[in-house]
Amino acid sequence: MATLYHGKMAAIYDAMYQTFVDYDEEYAFYNSFIKENNCKTILEIGSGTGNLAKRFKESQQDYKGLDYSESMIAIARERNKDCTFIQGDMRDFNLDKQVDAIIITGRSTSYLTTNEDMDETFASLFNNITDEGIIVFDFIDANRFIPYINENQKIIHQARHEGINYIRESHWETTTADNFMVEWQAKYYTNINGVKNLIADDFSTVRVFTLNEMQLFLYLNNFEIIKTIDRKTYAYDTYVIVAKKKSK
Ligand SMILES: C[S@@+](CC[C@H](N)C(=O)[O-])C[C@H]1O[C@@H](n2cnc3c(N)ncnc32)[C@H](O)[C@@H]1O
Known part of the structure; x- marks a missing residue:
């Protein structure tokens, strides 16, 4: 686990990323899949310092954030007083109620370093979305x-x-x-x-991942891909995948 997101690093991260990332554009991008798939309830994993949370809340959407780092959550809570942030691990979490969309933003998948981490994460995502629900996540293209x-x-x-x-x-x-x-x-x-x-x-x-290996992880974890987007973010070539549960 990176030390970057603990203690004072969370504040430095927040300051720097405000200038690297256009969070309005980021919000519009992720929200387009949420709208396209008529999702009403949303969980963001790797919600960080709550920059997307702010936009989801301003648009009065039913949004919750989840992050591993208490320091990042503390900043997110300060920025969004009326928003729920859960301290948790994407590899193993259980929401009270399944949601329509889970998004994993800002290349947070980079911290899933073993194949076991990947399988555990996809199993958690599977269990926490509704049958019609979607997952949307990005990763750095190896x-x-x-x-x-x-x-x-x-x-x-x-x-x-x-x-x-x-x-x-x-x-x-x-x-x-x-x-x-x-x-x-x-x-x-x-x-x-x-x-x-x-x-x-x-x-x-x-x-970092190749697109092929990510496609296989999804297949083995009972997801089917709806869309793959080739997307350049501030410093990285990434892919964004939208997937849903495989039809029975
Ligand atoms: C690069 S930051 C992205 C933050 C935010 N999405 C953004 O774009 O500003 C990665 C985030 O993922 C979180 N994270 C890393 N591993 C995690 C895990 N296993 N479960 C939940 N969150 C995790 C970190 O604490 C950090 O807030």
Whole structure:
């Protein structure tokens, strides 16, 4: 589990991602599948600091968030006073009532590093959506990401939030020991008048997937794919999949 989402890193994440990600566009994108499939009740997994929650609540939709990190949830609750956030693990959770749509946003699938994690997650999703329900999730495309990080040793992102300039320097190392895993080392700095000040250091092991293996995971876990979208997000080539329970 990444350390990134704990303690003060949650606040730094929140500040930086506000500038990387267009959450209005992100909301419109995910909401389009929810509307298309007439879903009334929604669970977002990896709800993070509650940026999508805010948009769902503003549109008066029946939304709940679920995240593993208490620190991320604390920020999400601060941002959305009237919203339910559940501290939980996507690999093993049980809602009181099944929902019509579960979305896993912001490449949170990268933290499912073993095949067992994948199977457990899909089993939980299966049990927590209605028979007509859908799941929508994104993942980083291994076929494009691995060549990219092999060719770019250091990847720098800059962001400005509430008058503060931030720099993130990432270094990715490929390892194929188990699946397509990448080791991600990130150093976060503030940049005040050209002087860099290290504020946090993070090391995570994350997983990227090929489209074929994701199709097989879904097949083996009794889902059928409704749509596959090739989508570039701020730094990654991703696929987004919309799936439903296999017809009996
Ligand atoms: C990259 S952040 C994305 C947050 C948010 N969706 C966004 O786009 O800003 C990944 C999130 O997934 C959460 N997460 C990681 N593993 C998880 C798990 N097993 N179950 C639930 N949440 C998890 C982290 O705590 C973090 O908030």
